Amino acid sequence: MPDKSDVLLGCAPITERPGIDRAMRMAIQGARRVPRKAATFSHQQAFDAALAKVVRAIPVDEQIAEWFVNENLIPVARSGWKKIVRNPVVIAIAAAALVIGGIVAYRVNEHLHDFPGADKARRLLAVGASNRSVLLDPLQTEAGALSDLFFLKHRLEHYDIPAEFAAFKTLGARVFDDDEVRRVAQIWINEKRMQFFLFPAEPNKKGQIEDFPDWRFVELEGWTGVVTQRNGICFMAMLRGTEKDLRPFLEKKKE
Amino acid sequence: MAVTTKNLPQLYRFCFLMTGDAAKAKQAFQDTVREAATQSAADEPPPDRLWFFREARWRCVNLGEQGIQAEPGMLEEADISPTASSQIQQLDPEQLAVWVSAAPEPQRSALALYYLDEFTLAELLSLLEMKAPELSELICSGRRQFQAWLDSTFAYYGGEPLDAG
Numbered sequence: 001m002p003d004k005s006d007v008l009l010g011c012a013p014i015t016e017r018p019g020i021d022r023a024m025r026m027a028i029q030g031a032r033r034v035p036r037k038a039a040t041f042s043h044q045q046a047f048d049a050a051l052a053k054v055v056r057a058i059p060v061d062e063q064i065a066e067w068f069v070n071e072n073l074i075p076v077a078r079s080g081w082k083k084i085v086r087n088p089v090v091i092a093i094a095a096a097a098l099v100i101g102g103i104v105a106y107r108v109n110e111h112l113h114d115f116p117g118a119d120k121a122r123r124l125l126a127v128g129a130s131n132r133s134v135l136l137d138p139l140q141t142e143a144g145a146l147s148d149l150f151f152l153k154h155r156l157e158h159y160d161i162p163a164e165f166a167a168f169k170t171l172g173a174r175v176f177d178d179d180e181v182r183r184v185a186q187i188w189i190n191e192k193r194m195q196f197f198l199f200p201a202e203p204n205k206k207g208q209i210e211d212f213p214d215w216r217f218v219e220l221e222g223w224t225g226v227v228t229q230r231n232g233i234c235f236m237a238m239l240r241g242t243e244k245d246l247r248p249f250l251e252k253k254k255e
Numbered sequence: 256m257a258v259t260t261k262n263l264p265q266l267y268r269f270c271f272l273m274t275g276d277a278a279k280a281k282q283a284f285q286d287t288v289r290e291a292a293t294q295s296a297a298d299e300p301p302p303d304r305l306w307f308f309r310e311a312r313w314r315c316v317n318l319g320e321q322g323i324q325a326e327p328g329m330l331e332e333a334d335i336s337p338t339a340s341s342q343i344q345q346l347d348p349e350q351l352a353v354w355v356s357a358a359p360e361p362q363r364s365a366l367a368l369y370y371l372d373e374f375t376l377a378e379l380l381s382l383l384e385m386k387a388p389e390l391s392e393l394i395c396s397g398r399r400q401f402q403a404w405l406d407s408t409f410a411y412y413g414g415e416p417l418d419a420g
Contacts, residue, residue, distance in 0.1 A: 010391030011379070014372040024376060043335045047398060050343035051351065052372040058268040058348040061281050067263060067288065 005030055009041060014048045115216050116209075117202035117234050120181045121227050125220040127178070128186070128195045128238050136172030136188050143168045143187055143196060150175065150185050150198070158231035159185050159198040164250055165237050168194070192245075197236040201229050215250055217243045226250065263288070265373050266307050271348075272367035273315035275356030283314040308382055312364050319356065319363075332399035333406055342405045354404060358397065361385065365393040 005027035012028055013020060020028075031041040084090055111118075139146075144166030150159040154175045171188040178184050178199075187196040201209045211229045218225045218236075225238035226246045239245060266287065270280035287310045291302045302310075336342070355366050361383055368379055369390075379390060 007388045007391040008376075010395045011369065011376060011387065013376070014370070019375070021376070040335075043337055043339065044398065046337075046340040047335050047343070047402070048370070050340035051370050051401075054343060054346055054348050054351050055268055055272065055370045055372070058271050058352065060264050060267050061277060064267050064281055064284060065264075067285075 009037075009044075012041075012045070012048075014045070014052045115212065115227070115229075116204045117199075117227070117229065118216075118218055120199060120202055121197075121218045121225055121234065121236050122220045123178070123180060124184065124186075124197045124199065124236060125218060125223045125225050125238055127184075128197065128225075129221070129223050129240075131186070131195075136174045136186065138172045139170055141170055142166065143170050143189065146170065146173055146185075146187060149173070154183075154185075156183060156185060156198075158233045160230070160233070160235070161187075161196065161198075162228055162230070162235055165189075165196060165235075192239050194237060194239045197225075197234075197238070199234050199236075201232045201234050217246070219243070262304055262307070265371055266311055269308060269367055269371055270311055270315055272352050272355045272370070273312065273363060274318055275349075275353040279315070279318045283311055283318055286314055287311040305378060305382055308368065312368075312382070316360060316364070330400040331403040331407075332396065333403040335398055335402050336406070339402055339405060342409055354401065358400075362393045362397055365390055366397045369394055 004023070008024050008027040009031050012024065016028075028041075031037045139149075143161045144163075147160045150156040156175065169190045171190055173185065173187045175183065175185050181199045183200065185196075185198040187198075189196065201211070203209050209232050211231065213228060213230060215226045215228050218227060219242075223238055223240055224242055224246055225236045226243075226249075227234055227236045229235075237246065237249065263284075267280060267284045270283040270287075271277065274280045274283065287307055290310060291307060294302055355363060355370075357363075358366060365379075365383055365385075368374060368382055374382065376387065376390075380387060383390060
């Protein structure tokens, strides 16, 4: 059974023009390196070239030759832009490009306002979204009062609830260790089934922890969190909804 | 690639190799070009270069079916001779066309398209709707059969130039 190079040599181009594919080029070069193959291939090429020359010498009927003079014999239909736009393949590609562009723009916009610790915050959004309040130790008090509990019971310094959310009534709380976020305090709030998280801040690219007293939003699959960072500890309030649902709680403090 | 009238002589030569007869070649050629013109006028996608040869091929095959049919595997074969090119130089194009047109399909189409020296391997495979090993086999056996025909013909004429008539 002939191997691949023999197959290719059997139908090797009679005139070697630029653009011959690599496999064919390799087969021809390989044949020219082996003396026995080189002689056979050389005979084949001379044979083919001689036959091609005879083919080129086929006289063209005089009546037929007149057809060649008329350049407009075959009108070349111009494919206008309307036809191109209506092509289903073009429509499919354009739709796919739009979707991909939209996703990329969304992701870029999402990460444009990111801060060190945004990934941790999103991870905790996922934790909060999958938890039920029964997991927490029942604790009915004002959220602001839990700072002392975290310090006295768990030795967690600066796990303070910002004034904007200090007055909310709690349902329960817990402290747990997360592989990525480390020591996390989670508080379940009565109002709007909100949850608070307190967790260590993430250093920036220079390895420094830079607090930010303003509020920054993170979103994940229908859940929204608002984060502030003070004394190296991040506080996040989260609920099911959008930024619009969380903003009123931040405005209340300003008033 | 768009087709201009510059490609048409090769199309005619192809028809001639396929039919071995000037009148039939002319008919297949004219019908193909008319069909292309009709398509363009009807605002259909412009026929490309391969379309012309594909269309002409089937027209030639249909015309060829009206005559005596060749049977595959009936011809003798011989190794390609180092002197084959000088033998071929003495041939008339009509003799070559008669020999090619007598080959069975798809060998006839494979040889006609290959010796036009017009197409890449990928284009040949697309036109003939076959894989490389099959095309290679058809061309290799075609060479060997043609060499056997050359040998017998030159032996008969004693190496004298041949007369197509």
